Amino acid sequence: MSRRTNIYDEITLRNQLEAEAFERTNLSFYRYVIIENTQETRDRLFTQLNRIGVLGRIYIAREGINAQISVPDHNLTEFIQILDSFPEFREMYLNFAIENKKDAFLKLIIKIRKKIVADGLKDDEFDVTNVGTHLTAEDFNRLLEDENSICIDMRNSYESEVGHFEGAILPEAETFRDELPEVLDILEEHKDKKILLYCTGGIRCEKASAFIKHHGYKDVYQLRGGIISYAQEIKEKDLPSKFLGKNFVFDERLGERITDDILAECHICGTKCDTHTNCKNPGCHVLMIQCPVCSEKLNGCCSDECKTILLLPESTQMEIRRTAKKQKSLIPFSKSRKHKSLYLPSQDNQINQ
Numbered sequence: 001m002s003r004r005t006n007i008y009d010e011i012t013l014r015n016q017l018e019a020e021a022f023e024r025t026n027l028s029f030y031r032y033v034i035i036e037n038t039q040e041t042r043d044r045l046f047t048q049l050n051r052i053g054v055l056g057r058i059y060i061a062r063e064g065i066n067a068q069i070s071v072p073d074h075n076l077t078e079f080i081q082i083l084d085s086f087p088e089f090r091e092m093y094l095n096f097a098i099e100n101k102k103d104a105f106l107k108l109i110i111k112i113r114k115k116i117v118a119d120g121l122k123d124d125e126f127d128v129t130n131v132g133t134h135l136t137a138e139d140f141n142r143l144l145e146d147e148n149s150i151c152i153d154m155r156n157s158y159e160s161e162v163g164h165f166e167g168a169i170l171p172e173a174e175t176f177r178d179e180l181p182e183v184l185d186i187l188e189e190h191k192d193k194k195i196l197l198y199c200t201g202g203i204r205c206e207k208a209s210a211f212i213k214h215h216g217y218k219d220v221y222q223l224r225g226g227i228i229s230y231a232q233e234i235k236e237k238d239l240p241s242k243f244l245g246k247n248f249v250f251d252e253r254l255g256e257r258i259t260d261d262i263l264a265e266c267h268i269c270g271t272k273c274d275t276h277t278n279c280k281n282p283g284c285h286v287l288m289i290q291c292p293v294c295s296e297k298l299n300g301c302c303s304d305e306c307k308t309i310l311l312l313p314e315s316t317q318m319e320i321r322r323t324a325k326k327q328k329s330l331i332p333f334s335k336s337r338k339h340k341s342l343y344l345p346s347q348d349n350q351i352n353q
């Protein structure tokens with residue numbers, strides 16, 4: 001592997017980016033496809049993308065590819081030609097980002113991994129490449145109205161809580177791994193229906209649709225590019241939004257508003273609210289929905305206990321956290337009504353969702 005990319009420090013890399021006399025397009029793509037020789041594919045892809053100035057992060061596994069990158073605008077055509085030159089990556093669907101932040105990526109990293117998404121599944125038993133039919137926003141809207149269809153939200157409950165498709169079934173699971181068996185149970189009663197799946201950026205539906213098809217269901221569809229692409233397409237084509245509320249995303253905003261509907265409630269007092277936040281006590285950090293009134297009352301904490309701890313000197317707080325860790329208990333004072341032990345996934349697992 002080339003170590004050249006590591007010799008510059010971050011500031012140098014940022015300055016280089018600043019000095020570039022061209023614009024960059026940020027985009028992501030993924031595909032479940034069997035890649036027989038991951039090392040060879042990785043090296044060839046790295047050489048070619050590096051040559052045209054692509055930056056970003058790509059995972060390659062035997063099960064496929066998952067990429068978040070920025071491409072110099074003047075090399076977009078060549079970039080697509082490069083992807084097309086790999087049989088596994090031909091005619092790749094590209095998700096273009098809404099914002100083209102120039103410093104989104106500082107270097108190109110292509111890693112070989114066991115899996116392209118850390119989904120916690122043991123999935124050797126089914127063909128991950130046998131995915132459902134991809135639908136545009138327009139077709140998804142149309143099939144939602146089909147009496148013979150059912151729509152399932154493939155995200156976690158804390159995501160669907162603040163926004164989801166009208167009439168969609170919202171599983172209660174808080175992880176993708178737990179959600180799949182739950183979805184199979186739900187589907188028992190709907191054996192002959194058209195099954196519509198969606199998630200944030202589409203990648204979870206790839207795995208979910210393959211899993212559902214493996215269990216004998218034939219009519220499986222999924223929203224191409226997820227809610228992110230849906231929101232762009234309905235804007236472009238002036239279509240009605242059948243998605244209500246907020247699309248939960250893993251960045252500072254913790255959500256992008258799609259419609260004005262407020263679907264959720266403050267976990268403390270129950271007023272209509274859909275603002276996700278983490279408890280300000282670092283030893284707790286629980287993810288919750290909290291209204292401005294409760295936030296002020298509790299100093300941004302989830303409970304009086306956390307509020308009290310936050311007022312203690314830093315050294316005392318650290319002592320409390322250490323003790324809690326030693327006792328192997330989660331911090332015992334989270335009183336959030338839901339999501340008691342829910343933490344935002346690490347940056348690494350937030351990719352593409």
Ligand SMILES: [Zn+2]
Pocket residue numbers: 266267268269270271290291292293294295
């Ligand atoms: Zn409240």
Ligand SMILES: [Zn+2]
Pocket residue numbers: 279280281284285286301302303306333334335
């Ligand atoms: Zn707390």
